[in-house]
Amino acid sequence: MKSLIDILDLSTKEIDELMACAEDIISNPDKYADKCRRRKLASLFFEPSTRTRLSFEAAMIELGGSVLGFSEAQSSSAAKGESVADTARTVSAFADILVIRHPLEGAPLVAAMNVPIPVINAGDGGHNHPTQTLADLLTIQAEKGRMNHMTIGLCGDLKFGRTVHSLLQAMSRYDGIEFILISPDELKVPEHVKTDILEAGTCSYTETSNLMEVMPELDVLYMTRVQRERFISEADYVRLKDTYILTPDKLKAAKSDLTIMHPLPRVNEIPTIIDSDPRACYFKQVRYGKYIRMALILKLLEVD
Amino acid sequence: MHIDSIVDGVVIDHIPAGGAMELYRYLGLDKLQCQVALIKNASSRKMKRKDIIKISGNIDINLDILGYINPGITINYIQDSKLIHKFQPTLPKRITGVIRCKNPRCITTIERDVPHVFKLTDARNAVYRCIYCETRAKREPF
Numbered sequence: 001m002k003s004l005i006d007i008l009d010l011s012t013k014e015i016d017e018l019m020a021c022a023e024d025i026i027s028n029p030d031k032y033a034d035k036c037r038r039r040k041l042a043s044l045f046f047e048p049s050t051r052t053r054l055s056f057e058a059a060m061i062e063l064g065g066s067v068l069g070f071s072e073a074q075s076s077s078a079a080k081g082e083s084v085a086d087t088a089r090t091v092s093a094f095a096d097i098l099v100i101r102h103p104l105e106g107a108p109l110v111a112a113m114n115v116p117i118p119v120i121n122a123g124d125g126g127h128n129h130p131t132q133t134l135a136d137l138l139t140i141q142a143e144k145g146r147m148n149h150m151t152i153g154l155c156g157d158l159k160f161g162r163t164v165h166s167l168l169q170a171m172s173r174y175d176g177i178e179f180i181l182i183s184p185d186e187l188k189v190p191e192h193v194k195t196d197i198l199e200a201g202t203c204s205y206t207e208t209s210n211l212m213e214v215m216p217e218l219d220v221l222y223m224t225r226v227q228r229e230r231f232i233s234e235a236d237y238v239r240l241k242d243t244y245i246l247t248p249d250k251l252k253a254a255k256s257d258l259t260i261m262h263p264l265p266r267v268n269e270i271p272t273i274i275d276s277d278p279r280a281c282y283f284k285q286v287r288y289g290k291y292i293r294m295a296l297i298l299k300l301l302e303v304d
Numbered sequence: 305m306h307i308d309s310i311v312d313g314v315v316i317d318h319i320p321a322g323g324a325m326e327l328y329r330y331l332g333l334d335k336l337q338c339q340v341a342l343i344k345n346a347s348s349r350k351m352k353r354k355d356i357i358k359i360s361g362n363i364d365i366n367l368d369i370l371g372y373i374n375p376g377i378t379i380n381y382i383q384d385s386k387l388i389h390k391f392q393p394t395l396p397k398r399i400t401g402v403i404r405c406k407n408p409r410c411i412t413t414i415e416r417d418v419p420h421v422f423k424l425t426d427a428r429n430a431v432y433r434c435i436y437c438e439t440r441a442k443r444e445p446f
Contacts, residue, residue: 083415083417083418084411084415085415085417085418102411103409104410104411104414104415105407105409105410105411105436105437106410106411106418106434106435106436106437107411107436109411109435109436110411110415110418110436125409125437126409127409127437127438192440196425196426
């Protein structure tokens, strides 16, 4: 039984099929309204999450299925010291598919190794969050109409951001992708990501600390939060924090069909004034997240 | 010094001098009931000094790990006092229960029953990563 633990569990062909299915769901929601009737999704959230949990639950409900589960470890047997494997085994007796978020890296894989039903990783610590990446990919596909030959700028915290690393990993498999990595020195993409992903694939990349300078080249701008706690020196944070705030002035230099994305939640890096700009796609991204999760549930449950 | 030739068993040769004891522990040879000889600092034309381990009897131990520890080692299978198979180990695709993941956020550091499993992700540079969190294994010097 196939599970989704890491975005690389899916080939580009499978990702393309999922995106095609999600686009069909968007166009013909009624066709899918009953596809998962009598099927149950168990959402095991060992740490709090709003967006991801509700997105999965909404996805299953829109497919006509039901949802059970818990939204924090305190309300599960984990609070009594039960192992992830045992919790997963127990819940697998009640559900057809498991969605798991856990603060420990690798917990969803342990669950997948111990149950006979599909498991979806909904985030394991700072490690993987493959359905966020799928949401990002569908946003790019839906907004740009293609997955190849484009320049993608990633801006902000490129060192610790798991969504950034997964997106680099997923997009580097498509042809003609140029990444522009925009960050302060303190938050640059780690060396191992460069060697394992960027230098191993066919994509090209450049690094800069100046967002304004590269703005005219970008087809996609993926913004992330610059977090205070990542800096050793408060002075450095204060010096850099406003560098990567997207303002209407900065956007004047951008292409008219730029796609602005953000995994959310945002703090101040995208002021609300940008929300009304037609290029702002981060709330659409949330919607795309639900549709791609619907497509994923259908695929893993092998529903036609 | 004289150590009898073995009739049936395995000879692990070309172990870097001083490494036999560590290898003995890695392979769990202390748990075997058969005769095991450790030869330290034997003369070697190629290595000047080397260690050798001789294990007598038909044993069932996984020697794949030797490829991870040191691919220069030679493994000789002996049957009826004849050498029947001689090879240098290759890098195993997976290693279970030998290396511990050092990432404090990895599930293996909290849940004791989860086996420590590493997979080969870059054969050219002999890079192994934890299957759960992808943390790179630290190669312990032999």
